[in-house]
Each structure stands twice: as C-alpha cells, then as structure tokens.
Amino acid sequence: MVGVVLVSHSAGLAAETAALARGIAGEPVPVAAAGGTADGGLGTSFDLVEQAIRSVDRGDGVLIIPDLGSSVLTARLLEEAGRVMIADVPFVEGAVAACVAACVGGSLAEVLAAAEEARTYRKL
Incomplete structure (x- = not known):
C-alpha cells in the first residue's frame, strides 16, 4: 500500500488532517503527520x-x-524518483483523496493522480 506523509508548519494541522483522512479512507491506510519543529514550534x-x-x-x-x-x-530534499513523490495539491482535500486511493490499492501514480484531482473539487 502507498504511504502518505502530510507535512505542515503546524503539528496540530498535520495530525488532525491525518486523522480526518484516516477516518474517511479507513484505518489501514499508512498516513503520517510530520508537522512543526522537533521542539513543538x-x-x-x-x-x-x-x-x-x-x-x-x-x-x-x-x-x-x-x-x-x-x-x-x-x-524536495527527500523526494526520490519513483519511490517518494511530492503532490502539489490542496492540503486537506488532497490528503483525503490520496488516502482513499491508497486504501483501495492504488499505485503511487494513481494515488498522486487522485490527490491532483482534488484541485478540481467544487463545494458549490
């Protein structure tokens, strides 16, 4: 299963977005929050x-x-072609879409495409 890492300047934002995505996609999805600095700032x-x-x-x-x-x-410093990729997507919507695609067994390319599709979601 493809893993998803949410990187935010805020530990709380990253953790809550991960919890939301996991709650929608399902518990087995490997999603991790990497927010804030090591000292909590x-x-x-x-x-x-x-x-x-x-x-x-x-x-x-x-x-x-x-x-x-x-x-x-x-x-970008941690990106590795074909293994670790970055998605330029809306943070919350992209996280949810990526986790759902990962949970149903999507490949890395499919999970990225699902996250990128979040750019087109309309609310009204």
Whole structure:
C-alpha cells in the first residue's frame, strides 16, 4: 500500500488532517503527520519528515503532501524518483483523496493522480 506523509508548519494541522483522512479512507491506510519543529514550534523539520516517510513506507512508494513554503523545500530534499513523490495539491482535500486511493490499492501514480484531482473539487 502507498504511504502518505502530510507535512505542515503546524503539528496540530498535520495530525488532525491525518486523522480526518484516516477516518474517511479507513484505518489501514499508512498516513503520517510530520508537522512543526522537533521542539513543538511552528516550522518544518527534515528529521520529522524523514521519520514519517520511514513509518509509512510499505514498499509501494510514499506520497508527500506539503502545505506551503519550507515544507515544500524540505519535501524536495527527500523526494526520490519513483519511490517518494511530492503532490502539489490542496492540503486537506488532497490528503483525503490520496488516502482513499491508497486504501483501495492504488499505485503511487494513481494515488498522486487522485490527490491532483482534488484541485478540481467544487463545494458549490
């Protein structure tokens, strides 16, 4: 199963988004929150993101969904072609779509495509 890592400047935002995505997609989906700094502040931690990638990697690839700014730069440092990819998608909608696609057995490319489709979701 493809793993999903949510990288945010806020530990709370990352954790709650992971909980929402897991609640919608189902418990077996490997999703990890990598939010904030190691000391609990706002920011992005290379080490936390790297640990999150390892924790969800089941051998089918990992999709990283960053929120903005330095989280994108940190994710780019950890990107590995064909194994660890970054999705440029809306944070919450992309996370839910990616986790649902992962939970039904989608490949890394399919999970990325599902997350990218979240850009077109309309609310009204």
